[in-house]
Amino acid sequence: RSTPDTAFSFSIARQGRRAQSAPALFNIAEPPLERWNFTYFEDYFARDADTPVLVNVASKIYRRVALYEPGDYTATLTYNNGSKTTASWLVRDLVQVKKTKNIVLFIGLERMTTNMISAARLIAHQTVNGRYQSLMQMDKFPVLGNQMTHSIDSFITDSANSATALYSGHKSTVNALGVYRDSSPDVFDDPRVESIAEIFQRLTNGGVGIVSTAYIADATPGAFTAHTADRGEYGAVVDSFLNGAVNYTWTNWTGPDVLFGGGAEQFLPGEESYQGQDYYQLFGERGYNVVLNNTALSSTPNDAKTLGIFSTSNLPVWLDRNVYKNNLNRGNSPDGTEANATDVPGLKQMTLKAIDILNARHREEGWFLMSEAASIDKQMHALDYDRALGDLLELDDTVKNTFAKLQELGSDKETLVLVTADHGHGFDVAGSVDTQYLDAQETDREKRNAIGIYEEAGLSQYVIPGDAQDTSSLQFSEGAAFPANWDPRYTLFSAVGANPDRRENYQVHKSGPRRPTVNSTDDEDDYIVNPRDAVTGFLMNGSLPVDAAQGVHSLTDVPVFAQGPCQELFGGVYNNIDLFFNMAACLGLARTK
Helix, strand or coil, X not given: CCCCCCCXXXXXXXXXXXXXXXXXXXXXXXXXXXXXXXXXXXXXXXXXXXXXXXXXXXXXXXXXXXXXXXXXXXEEEEECCCEEEEEEEEECCCCCCCCCCEEEEEEECCCCCHHHHHXXXXXXXXXXXXXXXXXXXXXXXXXXXXXXXXXXXXXXXXXXXXXXHHHHCCCCCCCCECECCCCCCCCCCCCECCCHHHHHHXXXXXXXXXXXXXXXXXXXXXXXXXXXXXXXXXXXXXXXXXXXXXXXXXXXCCCCCEEEEECHHHCCCCCCCHXXXXXXXXXXXXXXXXXXXXHHHHHCCCCCCEEEECCCCCCCCHHHHHCCHHHHCCCCCCCCCCCCCCCCCCHHHHHHHHHHHHHHHHCCCCEEEEEEECHHHHHHHCCCHHHHHHHHHHHHHHHHHHHHHHHHHCCHHHEEEEEECCCEECEEEEEEEEHHHHHHCCCHHHHHHHEECHHHCCCCCXXXXXXXXXCCCCCCCCCCCCCCCCCCCEEEEEEECCCCCEEECCCCCCCCXXXXXXXXXXXXXXEEECCCCCCCCEEECXXXXXXXXXXXXXXXCEEEEEECCCHHHHCEEEEHHHHHHHHHHHHCCCCCC
C-alpha cells in the first residue's frame, strides 16, 4: 500500500486463553508509532531495469518484554479494517535445574562439515589395510548430533544470523547480530534479543570468555554482545564488548573476563575504532590486563580480566605459523607499527589461557567460553583447502588439550564441551592428484588426466614424511595431530560446490593464503581468474555470479559433538536455535518470572 494503516493493533494469546493487547499483556505503555520507507527489487529483471518498489512502513517496537509461562502463543496483527496476519511462538518448558557449571563451546568455522573432518582425518592419521591407526579427538565424543542452519530470510545463512541463533535461540536475518532486523535506516534501533552470555552473566554473575582466530569484531565473537542489523559496524561491536548495548535500556553488562583474537585496527585510535577512541586504553582503565603477543599472554596473571589482541585483521593461520613461516612478514603488528606479528598464539594457547583465567576468577559461579577456529571458514572461502584443513586440525588438537586442562583443574566432571559450526561449505574430496604429472602436461584437458578416482586414488601421502634433506619439501610433525608432509606428490582432489572462475593445480600455496580471483575493473565487481594463482593448473569455469570473488556457504547440516554433563540433550537432528535452549537448560537459566 502507498499509505500504510497507522491504526493497526497487535495482540497475543496463549493457547486456550483470550487475546490481550501487547501493552496490556506486558503492562507497558503503547510505544510511539514510527514511519519510514525503503525500496527493493522484486526480481533480477527489475534489478537490471533499475525499477525498485517503494514501500512505506508504519511500525511499533515493544521493547524489554518477555513471555515466562511455557506454552504455545499466537501473535496477531490486525490492520486495514480486519485483515489479519498471525505468527506462532513457543515458550519452552525448561527445568530450572543446573546440570553443568561450565560450558566450552568450540565453533569450527568451515563451517566444519563431516566432509571436512573426513579430509582432515585422512591427511593427519595413517591407515593400514583401510583402518585408521589413530583417530581425531572429535571422533571420540560420545554424543553426535546435527543442526540445521536456515535463517528467517534465506535457507543459506551467513555467520551473523547463525551465530545469533546459536547464542540467543532466536532466528534472524543475513548480516544481523542479536536483533530482529527491520527495514529502518538506523542499524542500531532494531528489536534486540539477549545472548546466552548476557543472560548467564545477569543471572549467575559467572565468567564469560570469547576467543577467536579472526578479528575479534567478526560476526561469531561479536554476536555475544552486539545488537545491530549490520555486522560490518566493527567499531561499535568492539565497544559492545566493553560497554554492552548503550542506546536503549538493556542488560547490565560488565564485560567479558577474557577477550582474545585479532583486529587491532578496531582498538587503535583512528578511523576504524569506534568514535576514534583508543580501546587498549579504555579496556585498561576498566581493570583489564592488555597483552599483545604470546609471550605476554603466557605470563599474564590469571586473576584479572584480560584483553589479548595479537595482530591486525585475522590471526595468521596454523600452516603459516608452523610451516611456511616467511608468510608471517605481513606488517600486521597489533601495536600500530609496521612491524610483523610473529609472536602470535594459536587457538590452543588462547583457549587454555582463557580456561585458566575463567577458572581462577569464577571457580564457584561457573563460566562460559566460546572458542572459534575462524580461519577454517575464511580459508574455505578462498578455496585454500590446505590452510583450512590445518586450522581444523589445530581445532581438534585444542579440543584434546582442553580436556587435559579441565582434568588438571579438576573441572572435567562439571564442564560440558561442545564442538560445532554455524554453517557449512559444499566441500568434499573425490580422489587424488598426481601433481608432478599435472605440471608436466601442456593443455588443460591433459592436465585433468592427473586426477585419480576410485582405485586410482590410492592412499594418503600426507602421513609419509618427505626427504628431510630436501629443503624444498617443508614439513611439520606434531605427533599424530598434523600431517608429516604438507607438499606430497599425490594430493587431494578436493573442491567446493560453488566457485568463481579459477585455476586449480591442487598444490599447497607456499607463498601465503590463496587469492583465486582478481577484479577485472576499477569501477565494479567483476572477478576473473587470478593470473598469479595455481599457474601450473587448469582453468575451471565458475558457477557463481561474476561479482563473487570467493566460495560461499552451503545448505548442509553441521555436526554437534558433545561430552560432559547433560551431553544427552545434543544427539539427533534439530534446528540451530535448539543448541541455545539445550545449553540454557544445562546451565539452569530458565526462569518463570
